Amino acid sequence: MVVTMPSETVDRTWSPVLDGVHAAELDCLQANLAVLADRHHGAGTHVALGAAPRFAPAFPPDGPPSLDVPLDGRLTEASRLLGLAVAVREDGVDGPALRRLAAAHGPLYVVGDAHTMPWVPYFGQKHMEHSFLLTAVGDSCTVVDAYHNDTPWGSARPAVWRMAVADFDAAAPKSSAFAVTASAVPALDVGAELAASARALGFVDRYVEAVREHGDRPAGWDALVLDVWLVARTRALHARWLARAGVDDGGRAARGAAAWLTLAAQTYVAMRRARRGGGMSGALVDRVHELLVADRDLAVELAVRSAVVGALATVLELDPAGVAGPLRELPRFNSFRLVDVIERVEAALRVELDPDDLATGDLRDVDALAGLFRRAVSGP
Structure with missing residues (x-):
């Protein structure tokens, strides 16, 4: 033909x-x-x-x-x-x-x-x-x-x-x-999107374990090359969206995306060599795990920060840009409103703080409160 x-x-x-x-x-x-x-x-x-x-x-x-x-x-x-x-x-x-x-x-x-x-x-x-x-x-x-x-x-x-x-x-x-x-482009809840992304990354360890189980087979090499290529693109677009949404991560998402792009090239080269004998390097899978864990940590950090700042801004009727520093210095803050803030953040992140956590000094300022929730989300 x-x-x-x-x-x-x-x-x-x-x-x-x-x-x-x-x-x-x-x-x-x-x-x-x-x-x-x-x-x-x-x-x-x-x-x-x-x-x-x-x-x-x-x-x-x-x-x-x-x-x-x-x-x-x-x-x-x-x-x-x-x-x-x-x-x-x-x-x-x-x-x-x-x-x-x-x-x-x-x-x-x-x-x-x-x-x-x-x-x-x-x-x-x-x-x-x-x-x-x-x-x-x-x-x-x-x-x-x-x-x-x-x-x-x-x-x-x-x-x-x-x-x-x-x-x-x-x-x-x-x-x-x-x-x-x-139809009209839907209005997205930035905090909800960040929280959902963070929850999804809970499968990282199971995924990497399965990758290792198939690391001695050509089908496993091909799948890993495709997966790393796909994650690299996904992370690059996510970093672009974060910047457009005004979620300031100090460029960490963009740097993470660049690291995935580098790994995509390395993984492809390793696959080509593996086909000549010797299998895929375990160090590459270690790097995949490392980058996925970094993605998870960043997702949790951004989701928690967004939820805490959003809840404080809503309850205290503040501009989110002004939510920072000691809690008691925020206008209209009191212990009753703090309870409302905590419940809103728990609902957004689908976690529940241990009662003992509520008696700690982690309720003193915005960063400490975010750290408290970060530990709750990242825990078992």
Whole structure:
């Protein structure tokens, strides 16, 4: 079969949107949901995907653990965080059916097999789920894909491609199609998002143990490379969201994301060498554990700080920016209001302080109160 490579083009509608997407911080399913969000709501809307870096490993009974997020999970995130809803879904459709759906419903979010898509480097090389947007149909088809990655077979960069109808049909022999509508972007509770992320990182030790159990098998090496790559992107987008949300962590999240990116490269090199014999280095798994623990510590710290400051600001009717220092120097503070603050923080973090903790000097100022809750969250 002779394959005609698609022609990259510039599109007045979609090319400017692609320019504003932080594609190197997204996976192949998120990237084109991000494009839809920015197209409907403006540049940068997609950064809200960084609010939810949920650590949710799967533990299959006969294989290594995985941090890969399935399609339905990405669609749920897009609905909750970006206001994107699936109005029409059809699975197992071919190219002609995709074109009919696009003509009837407008731009489609499509997920198929990258192995048949000539605009990505996986074409003819690797079977994997991959998304794109089918944005126009007629004498030709216009495909938008924001995926950004470097692979052994070449690089993928965000672009718009124009394809002959027959070539498009060959590129999408069996896909899932989604007509997506956009409602208002949901208002996120920053404190709640931080607390949920911190709770999810409770699976770190179990995940690393499972990684070690499969560290002597090629399937385990491949899974670890993919997981580290995915975490690196997730952490980079989360750091961007934290900065936009005004959660000042002194740059720790951005530095952590950079460390994950470095580890992603190291893990890939180690996997290639392991295939020549010798297995994966245990030191790399140690580093994965170290970075995950650092992520967990930072998540707990940010979640607790947000909950404590938020509760004090609400109960005492203060600007959160002014919540600092000794508690008794805060306007309208008294022991009755302190009880209300503690109960609000306990509810937000889903913990309960030991009664003995309430008799300590840790109730004297904002930092000490945050430290008290940090220990409660990080404990057994």
